[in-house]
Amino acid sequence: MTESRFERGSRILETIDGEGGQAVVDSLQDIAPELGRWIVEFAFGDVYASDGLDAKQRELVTLGSLVTQGGAEPQLKVHIAAALHVGLTQAEIVQAILQTVPYVGFPRVINAVNVARGVFQDHA
Amino acid sequence: MTESRFERGSRILETIDGEGGQAVVDSLQDIAPELGRWIVEFAFGDVYASDGLDAKQRELVTLGSLVTQGGAEPQLKVHIAAALHVGLTQAEIVQAILQTVPYVGFPRVINAVNVARGVFQDHA
Amino acid sequence: MTESRFERGSRILETIDGEGGQAVVDSLQDIAPELGRWIVEFAFGDVYASDGLDAKQRELVTLGSLVTQGGAEPQLKVHIAAALHVGLTQAEIVQAILQTVPYVGFPRVINAVNVARGVFQDHA
Amino acid sequence: MTESRFERGSRILETIDGEGGQAVVDSLQDIAPELGRWIVEFAFGDVYASDGLDAKQRELVTLGSLVTQGGAEPQLKVHIAAALHVGLTQAEIVQAILQTVPYVGFPRVINAVNVARGVFQDHA
Amino acid sequence: MTESRFERGSRILETIDGEGGQAVVDSLQDIAPELGRWIVEFAFGDVYASDGLDAKQRELVTLGSLVTQGGAEPQLKVHIAAALHVGLTQAEIVQAILQTVPYVGFPRVINAVNVARGVFQDHA
Amino acid sequence: MTESRFERGSRILETIDGEGGQAVVDSLQDIAPELGRWIVEFAFGDVYASDGLDAKQRELVTLGSLVTQGGAEPQLKVHIAAALHVGLTQAEIVQAILQTVPYVGFPRVINAVNVARGVFQDHA
Numbered sequence: 001m002t003e004s005r006f007e008r009g010s011r012i013l014e015t016i017d018g019e020g021g022q023a024v025v026d027s028l029q030d031i032a033p034e035l036g037r038w039i040v041e042f043a044f045g046d047v048y049a050s051d052g053l054d055a056k057q058r059e060l061v062t063l064g065s066l067v068t069q070g071g072a073e074p075q076l077k078v079h080i081a082a083a084l085h086v087g088l089t090q091a092e093i094v095q096a097i098l099q100t101v102p103y104v105g106f107p108r109v110i111n112a113v114n115v116a117r118g119v120f121q122d123h124a
Numbered sequence: 125m126t127e128s129r130f131e132r133g134s135r136i137l138e139t140i141d142g143e144g145g146q147a148v149v150d151s152l153q154d155i156a157p158e159l160g161r162w163i164v165e166f167a168f169g170d171v172y173a174s175d176g177l178d179a180k181q182r183e184l185v186t187l188g189s190l191v192t193q194g195g196a197e198p199q200l201k202v203h204i205a206a207a208l209h210v211g212l213t214q215a216e217i218v219q220a221i222l223q224t225v226p227y228v229g230f231p232r233v234i235n236a237v238n239v240a241r242g243v244f245q246d247h248a
Numbered sequence: 249m250t251e252s253r254f255e256r257g258s259r260i261l262e263t264i265d266g267e268g269g270q271a272v273v274d275s276l277q278d279i280a281p282e283l284g285r286w287i288v289e290f291a292f293g294d295v296y297a298s299d300g301l302d303a304k305q306r307e308l309v310t311l312g313s314l315v316t317q318g319g320a321e322p323q324l325k326v327h328i329a330a331a332l333h334v335g336l337t338q339a340e341i342v343q344a345i346l347q348t349v350p351y352v353g354f355p356r357v358i359n360a361v362n363v364a365r366g367v368f369q370d371h372a
Numbered sequence: 373m374t375e376s377r378f379e380r381g382s383r384i385l386e387t388i389d390g391e392g393g394q395a396v397v398d399s400l401q402d403i404a405p406e407l408g409r410w411i412v413e414f415a416f417g418d419v420y421a422s423d424g425l426d427a428k429q430r431e432l433v434t435l436g437s438l439v440t441q442g443g444a445e446p447q448l449k450v451h452i453a454a455a456l457h458v459g460l461t462q463a464e465i466v467q468a469i470l471q472t473v474p475y476v477g478f479p480r481v482i483n484a485v486n487v488a489r490g491v492f493q494d495h496a
Numbered sequence: 497m498t499e500s501r502f503e504r505g506s507r508i509l510e511t512i513d514g515e516g517g518q519a520v521v522d523s524l525q526d527i528a529p530e531l532g533r534w535i536v537e538f539a540f541g542d543v544y545a546s547d548g549l550d551a552k553q554r555e556l557v558t559l560g561s562l563v564t565q566g567g568a569e570p571q572l573k574v575h576i577a578a579a580l581h582v583g584l585t586q587a588e589i590v591q592a593i594l595q596t597v598p599y600v601g602f603p604r605v606i607n608a609v610n611v612a613r614g615v616f617q618d619h620a
Numbered sequence: 621m622t623e624s625r626f627e628r629g630s631r632i633l634e635t636i637d638g639e640g641g642q643a644v645v646d647s648l649q650d651i652a653p654e655l656g657r658w659i660v661e662f663a664f665g666d667v668y669a670s671d672g673l674d675a676k677q678r679e680l681v682t683l684g685s686l687v688t689q690g691g692a693e694p695q696l697k698v699h700i701a702a703a704l705h706v707g708l709t710q711a712e713i714v715q716a717i718l719q720t721v722p723y724v725g726f727p728r729v730i731n732a733v734n735v736a737r738g739v740f741q742d743h744a
Contacts (some may be wrong), residue, residue, distance in 0.1 A: 024358065031365045032342050033424065039354055042414045045227035050406065052219035053184075060181055061220045064188025066355065070691035071318035072214040075227075075355040082225040085132045094652050095176035102167035103199075105601045106659055107692040112642065117651045148606065155616075156590050156609045158670065163602055166662045174654065194443035195566035196603040218404050229353045230411055231444040232398065241403045272730065279737045280714050282546065287726055290538045291474035293474035298530065300467035301432075308429055309468045313435025313475040314727065319690035323475075323727040344433045350415035351437040351447075391614040442567035465529050477725045483518065489527045496512055539722035548715035549680075556677055557716045560684025560724040569637075572665040591672035592681045598663035599695075 004035070009045025014055045016048060016055055017082045024078060055086040067112040068104050076112060080119040090120050130161070134171025140172060140179055144202045163233045179210040187220045191236040194227050199237060204243040214244050254285070259294025264296060264303055265330045272326060303334040311344045315360040316352050324360060329365040338368050381417025386453050388427055391452045396450060420496060427458040435443070435468045439484040440476050448484060452491040502533070505541025511577045512551055520574060551582040559592045564600050564606040572608060577617040586616050598605060626657070629665025636668060636675055637702045675706040683716045687732040688724050697731060699700060700739040710740050 003011075013021045021044075023037035048058060059082055065077045083093050097112045127135075145168075149160035171199045172182060185204055190200045207217050221236045251259075258275045268293075273284035296306060307330055314324045331341050345360045375383075385393045393416075397408035420430060429456055438448045455465050469484045499507075499595045509517045517540075521532035544554060554579055562572045579589050623631075633641045640666075645656035668678060679702055686696045703713050717732045 011128075013264040013430070019681060024695045028319070028358070028361065031368075032346060032361045033363060034244040034418075035346060035354075035357065038349065038414070038418060041412070042418070043354060046410060047223060047226055047358065048405075050219060050222065052215050053223065056221050057181075057184055057216075057220070060177075061188035061223040062183040062227060064185035069228065069318065070191040071359070071687065072227075074359065077211040087213075090175050096172060096181070098174065098652060099171060099177065099182050099185040099188045101601065101655070101658065102163075102171055103186060103601045103603060104193065105198075105597070105599045105696040106655075106663060107599060107686065109655065109687065110648070111691070111694065113655060115649065120182045120651075135389065137589065152606070154611065155613045156594060156665075159594060159597070159602075159605065159609060162662070162666060166658070166666070167602060170654075170658060170662070174269060178443065190603065193603065194441065195607070198607065199603040202547065222404060222407060225353070225407070226409065227353045227355060229349070229351045230407075230415060231438065231447040234400070235443070235446065237400065237404045237407060244403075261502070276730070276733065279740075280379040280718060280733045281474070282542075283718060283721070283726075283733060285669065286538070286542060287474075290542070291726060294530075294534060295471060295474055298467060298470065300463050301471065305429075305432055305464075305468070307473050308425075308432040309436035309471040310475060312433035312697065313440040313472045314442040315729065317476065317536070317690065319731070320475075320727040322731065340429075341422050343422060346422065347419060347425065347430050347433040348437045350411075350419055351434060351444075353439065378516070396514065437587045440519070443563065470528060470531060472533065475724070475725045475727060477721070477723045478531075478539060479565065479571040479723060481531065483567070483570065485524065485531060492527075536720075543719060543722055544717060546718065548711050550720065553680055553712075553716070554719050556673075556680040557684035557719040558723060560681035561688040561720045564685040564688040565724065568723075587672050588677075591670060592677070594670065595667060595673065595678050595681040598667055598683045598690065599682060600661075600694075615664075 005041045005045035008049055009040035009043070012048050013040055013044040016044070016086060017058070017078060018085045020078045020081045020085075056083075056088055057089060058081040059086055061094050063093070066101055067097055067100045067108055070108050070111070073111065073115050076115045077119055080116050081123070084119070084123055090116075129165045129169035131168070132173055133164035135169040136172050140151075140168070140210060141206045144205050144209075148187050148202060154213055159188045180212055181214060183207040183210055184215060184220050187217065188224055191221055191224045191232055194232050195241055197235065201243055203245070204246075208247055210241070212227070214240075253289045253293035256297055257288035260296050261288055261292040264292070264334060265326060266333045268329045268333075269328045279346070280338070304336055305332075306329040307334055307336060308344050311341065312348055315345055315348045315356055318359070319328050320360065321363050324363045325367055328364050329371070332367070334370055338364075377417035380421055381412035381415070384420050385412055385416040388416070388431075388458060389450060390457045392450045392453050392457075403486045428455075428460055431455040432459055432468050433467070436472055439469055440478055441473045442480050443485075445483065445487055448487045449491055451496070456491070456495055460470050463486075467485060501537045505536035505539070506588075508544050509540040510537055512555070512582060513574060514539070514581045516574045516577045516581075524531070552579075552584055554583060555579040555582055559589065560596055563593055563596045563604055566604050569607065569611055572611050573615055576612050577619070580619055586594050586611055588610075596616035625665035627661070628669055629660035632668050632673040633660055635666040635681070636664070636706060637698060638705045640698045641702050676703075676708055678688045679706055680716050683713070684720055687688075687717055687720045687728055690728050693735055694733065696735045697739055700736050701743070704739070704743055710736075732733060 012044050025039055028036040062079050066072045149163055151159040186203050190196045224232050282319055310327050314320045317355040347349050395409055400408040434451050438444045473481050521535055527534040562568045595606050609619050645659055648656040682699050686692045686699055721729050
């Protein structure tokens with residue numbers, strides 16, 4: 001039987017984010033359940049499910065995006081945990097954040113390493 | 125003899141960007157030569173020279189950052205060429221750009237794939 | 249007698265924002281009183297006072313803008329309350345926030361619905 | 373028979389954007405066909421297909437978002453045409469753009485009305 | 497007799513921007529005349545008319561803002577010309593742009609010095 | 621003997637920021653020591669060390685940049701303190717923040733004056 005987009009998305013969400021992603025989806029249930037469903041079906045069932053890059057590579061791109069946009073600290077927290085979960089080391093995650101300094105300057109990067117410190121402490 | 129930051133940066137700039145990066149640096153010579161020097165010494169001699177991520181990984185983060193900030197089409201063009209130069213395939217570069225859809229939406233991503241098309245045609 | 253821009257702005261501010269807008273203006277009195285005056289005179293006395301769109305339509309545009317820029321959670325809070333005040337329903341406000349997903353991605357939208365939840369609870 | 377997400381999205385895309393939206397989707401066919409498919413299925417088949425706001429209201433939110441993010445002039449062009457297509461008048465579209473002045477300042481708004489002028493001339 | 501806000505704004509606009517600012521205001525006459533009036537009355541008649549900073553200082557802040565937001569090249573062009581007009585030297589303007597590198601990274605700054613080059617050539 | 625970039629940067633950092641800047645650098649020691657070093661060597665040893673603008677002028681540009689990017693409240697706090705430290709008055713700092721209203725709108729500016737209030741109270 002074919003896996004539905006929702007089933008595929010849920011499976012990949014857990015592979016990538018562990019428990020953190022599902023917690024975000026659950027937290028939206030009361031106010032905008034379709035938003036949680038879209039994250040599962042579209043972000044994970046479609047985008048992350050595409051061929052061509054592995055999970056570590058996708059998290060490197062995602063870190064570059066989230067550090068850059070600013071004001072996305074809750075999502076950065078989830079994806080730094082996700083980056084650890086798919087096997088990037090703490091040192092690699094810090095390097096990925098620092099790699100954005102030439103493109104976005106110091107403020108976004110300082111804020112991001114402070115988020116990373118908190119996530120690393122939670123996983124110690 | 126120790127390599128200076130400028131020498132190290134110039135060497136890495138060429139490894140990463142091929143001719144495109146040096147062209148940017150040269151273009152700044154008339155109006156802000158220190159800006160070109162900072163790109164060589166700081167962006168490449170310090171940041172790219174750090175241990176912990178290889179050139180392909182650094183370009184994945186950089187693509188995530190440049191697609192996200194918008195209004196950086198000239199730099200996106202240089203770094204899509206750089207991504208090819210360090211060995212990422214066209215398919216991997218497109219996937220890296222598409223990976224940002226859940227984080228920045230469609231407009232930035234459509235604009236970025238249009239830049240990529242132009243770079244790919246120049247390298248065909 | 250002609251209504252001054254300040255009088256017109258104050259009247260419209262109350263029509264749109266109820267008490268929340270005046271509270272913002274008052275809070276600026278100690279440090280930058282002209283900023284409060286400009287909000288009343290320019291934002292409300294000029295911009296909101298223009299013909300052509302009604303208050304609900306103006307709040308829909310405003311929600312689209314505030315969700316998109318990020319880092320404007322305090323203002324989003326004021327304008328979600330304003331949207332309720334001019335007669336948009338909770339369901340319409342959530343839909344307005346979700347409508348931005350294709351243009352700004354999930355992080356800004358998740359943060360905005362979390363702000364909306366708080367405002368809705370305060371108005372329950 | 374149930375309409376698929378793609379069929380529903382294609383139908384709504386045409387209702388909203390007329391020919392302009394399909395042209396964007398077609399233009400992505402060579403380099404990132406899944407991106408075009410996601411726009412149809414997700415943006416239009418899921419988000420625009422939601423209940424609770426009509427097409428005019430959705431375009432007001434979308435204009436607020438696109439004016440605000442900057443660097444999205446090609447998408448602003450498509451959605452100003454879409455706004456006309458769903459029945460907003462030129463005067464209402466200009467008012468929607470001007471409504472963002474208090475939230476994003478003059479530069480983004482000046483650039484947006486210049487895009488609007490071009491679209492209005494094409495539709496004259 | 498008291499000077500109106502519009503008269504005061506027009507006078508300051510010319511002091512600051514020379515001909516460039518009035519050209520922007522005139523260009524909006526066909527599509528959004530109130531936008532041009534707001535620029536004169538609010539931006540120049542209120543904000544620039546405030547005490548406490550001189551015209552050179554106000555242009556330094558403005559350059560910092562316009563370089564940072566990206567996608568505001570037309571406005572950056574007007575304000576680099578304005579900065580020359582109020583007496584900042586080419587060298588000071590370049591330094592003001594370069595001063596933002598630590599806060600916004602290289603792409604925005606490279607794009608801004610390229611705009612500056614064009615303005616300087618027009619004033620040579 | 622020649623002063624190293626690090627020594628020059630440390631000296632200028634203290635001249636500009638007083639204790640606040642060094643505190644930021646120290647706080648990065650555990651997670652990304654090279655980031656602290658780059659702030660000292662590059663931001664202060666290279667950029668701030670350039671000729672052509674004095675410290676007050678550089679802080680005016682920096683305030684314009686930090687207010688504009690949003691989500692940089694911790695850095696805005698450091699640089700409002702720095703602005704006081706190099707001799708700008710509270711009134712001048714407020715004017716610098718208000719000067720950005722025409723370019724970025726009210727939300728960023730309201731958030732920035734609220735940061736300024738806190739810094740001014742700490743320095744009372």
